[in-house]
Amino acid sequence: MVGGGFAGLVAAITCAEAGARVRLLEAHHTLGGRARATVGPYVAHDGPHVLYRDGPWWRWLAGRDLIGRSSGVPLSGLAGFRFRHGGRLRRTPPPALLPVLARRRRSAPVDVDFHTWISRHHGEAAASAAANLMGVATFDADPGRLSAAFVWPRLLRVFAPSPPARYLAGGWNGLIDRLATHARTRGVTIETGARVTELPPPPVIVATTLDAAARLLGTALPAGPSGRAVLLDLAVRADRRDAFVVSDLDAAGWLERYTVPDPSLAPTGESLAQAQLPLLDGEGKAGGLARLEALTDLALPGWRDRTTWRRDGVANRRSGALDLPGHTWRDRPAVDRGDGVYLAGDMVAAPGLLSEVSFNSAVTASRLAVS
Known part of the structure; x- marks a missing residue:
């Protein structure tokens, strides 16, 4: 198994449950891939991080008692839902x-x-x-x-x-830890800091980005469209005027205070907000961030004077595949590459919403690898 993100861990567990001996190699010193979050006191992820209880991920995790504590959208959160349209914030x-x-x-x-x-x-x-x-x-x-x-x-x-969205207590770091522990109890050997430069002998599942997978496979993989957005994480001193969620109907943006369903993500008396805004063609980080800060002005009045922690960045092709007209998930790079080599991840040929694509491709790859 090459890659220790969600897809790699799910594939490792699925193979081990089928009786295979599994060795998982992760280039970084921590597991989780794009699901890695910052270490407290501010626990922030790269963009939205919820599980959908009506999806396959949820059922798979629940069947192995791996979900941990979770919560839905609180009533106070529903009251704080806002929409930006016509340049104004509305209920x-x-x-x-x-x-x-x-x-x-x-x-x-x-x-x-x-x-x-x-x-x-x-x-x-x-x-x-x-x-x-x-x-x-x-x-x-x-x-x-x-x-x-x-x-x-x-x-x-x-x-x-x-709403089927569920928030995992403490963020997804705990989920990664539970997946890794479960994998080890199933006999999976996990090696971190193990960068792979040549494809291991098959059967092998490559659960990395398409670019990294292509280098290992020594072949080109068609890279379809994916998202490109500027991200902004803020911890602010709490204010009753702050919105819970703002859906930006003017520019496809989004802002959410994750401490509403999970106060443990920031110190007492502070709110952790995460905002995203897709970048326009040719737009750089500075331009997108200026537009995103304008959205934040509406959602969190006076946030600049209340900020206690901040980070920003650009997520480029890190949010899964997008299907243009005339295309479906079946047109993405196939999971089965032949000769005992399989792909898993959010850009390959599998159905699902966001991380569910990684999950479904990992399960498919595992069943093929051990069959």
Whole structure:
């Protein structure tokens, strides 16, 4: 197993449960991949970090008692949900968006972009709002350009009437530790600080980025579109005026105070907020960060004078594959590369929402490797 992120750990456990002897090699000195979070007192991740209890990840973890303590969206959080549209912060979405969210049983076409498909049924205003609503799950500045069949089911899950999102107590560091412990109890040998420069003898599962996998395989792997967004993490002294979530319907951004469901992520009396904004074509970090700070001005009034900790960065092609019109997840690089070599990760041919792609590809790769 090459790579000790979510995909690598899930694949290692799945293979070990099937009776295989597994050796996992991780280049970094800590496990977790993109799920690694900062060490307290401020526990911050790279972008949104929730599990969906209606997905395969949740059932797999629950069946092995690996979830730990978790919580849903508290009632106080629902009261603090805001939308930015027309340059202002509002408690309710624009009226044009409501009929879109109500028509949940409709099937979306693969070969039509999401904006065009929604506009045919509900008009331009609804299409723009619905597309920007999905910036949180695509990290893309124009989610409306993506296949309707890709965006629509994700919108239905993220914004379900009964939100399926669950927050893991203490962040995902604890989940990584539980996965690693479970893997070791199953006999998996885990080696950190073990950078791999040549493909190990098969059967081997490569659970890395596509670029790293291509170097190991000695072949080109088609890299489809992925997100590119600026990220901002802030710890601020708590203020009752602060929003819980702001969905930016003007620019596909998102801001969330993760200490509302999990106060342990920051010291007492402080809030940990994470914000993201997809970068426009040709836009650099400074320009995107300036626009994101303008969103933060609305969500956290006076935040600059209340900030106790801050970090920012750019997530480039680190948020999973995006499917354009005419394409589905089946068109991504195949899990089975032949000759006992398999891929796992969030850019390969597997279904799911965000980290679920890594999970599904890891399970598929494992079953093929041990069959």
